[in-house]
Amino acid sequence: KQEVTQIPAALSVPEGENLVLNCSFTDSAIYNLQWFRQDPGKGLTSLLLIQSSQREQTSGRLNASLDKSSGRSTLYIAASQPGDSATYLCAASSGSARQLTFGSGTQLTVLP
Amino acid sequence: KAGVTQTPRYLIKTRGQQVTLSCSPISGHRSVSWYQQTPGQGLQFLFEYFSETQRNKGNFPGRFSGRQFSNSRSEMNVSTLELGDSALYLCASSLDSPAQETQYFGPGTRLLVL
Numbered sequence: 001k002q003e004v005t006q007i008p009a010a011l012s013v014p015e016g017e018n019l020v021l022n023c024s025f026t027d028s029a030i031y032n033l034q035w036f037r038q039d040p041g042k043g044l045t046s047l048l049l050i051q052s053s054q055r056e057q058t059s060g061r062l063n064a065s066l067d068k069s070s071g072r073s074t075l076y077i078a079a080s081q082p083g084d085s086a087t088y089l090c091a092a093s094s095g096s097a098r099q100l101t102f103g104s105g106t107q108l109t110v111l112p
Numbered sequence: 113k114a115g116v117t118q119t120p121r122y123l124i125k126t127r128g129q130q131v132t133l134s135c136s137p138i139s140g141h142r143s144v145s146w147y148q149q150t151p152g153q154g155l156q157f158l159f160e161y162f163s164e165t166q167r168n169k170g171n172f173p174g175r176f177s178g179r180q181f182s183n184s185r186s187e188m189n190v191s192t193l194e195l196g197d198s199a200l201y202l203c204a205s206s207l208d209s210p211a212q213e214t215q216y217f218g219p220g221t222r223l224l225v226l
Binding site: 031032034036041042043044045046049051089091093098099100101102103104105 | 116143145147154155156157160167168170202204206213214215216217218219220222
């Protein structure tokens, strides 16, 4: 059974800082890994998807990496802004490609 | 292109009642998945439908059921509501294509059971 862990549970940084969010998973036989953000009371916004055959994906100030052998993924956020404040969730799909197993999230606060 | 829509956005029910939630996927998306989000358990997979067939099911009791229509719209039903069913119910859609596996989520339906 896939288990996904995110550390830390909460993170507070000053504006402009670069930061890394961590995600680990127990079953390396994943199909893909997705990173999402969730604003309070809202649904999930997809940020990046990394296929199992890929090592990283980039979108703007975001870069996600995937290391299946160690069961880890990281989300790098460059030059953080207050608007980046949200909960960031990683989700691994394994077995059935469309069943996502989510971590519990990292609540990020970027201070002005 | 319109995103995933869910109705209603908010619901208040009492224990023992039943509820039906609706999800309209992004145009062209044929896969629809449902998730339950609670503070204690986080996000948990309920089920996934494709071409009107349930293709995958999570570990939830039989009180939770769903269906998908020919236009890919999906509904989920919860019968005999319990207090613990209070949650945010999220629907996600995706293309059924190896090159396009991103799941797009709707805003959710917040259910409160009293």
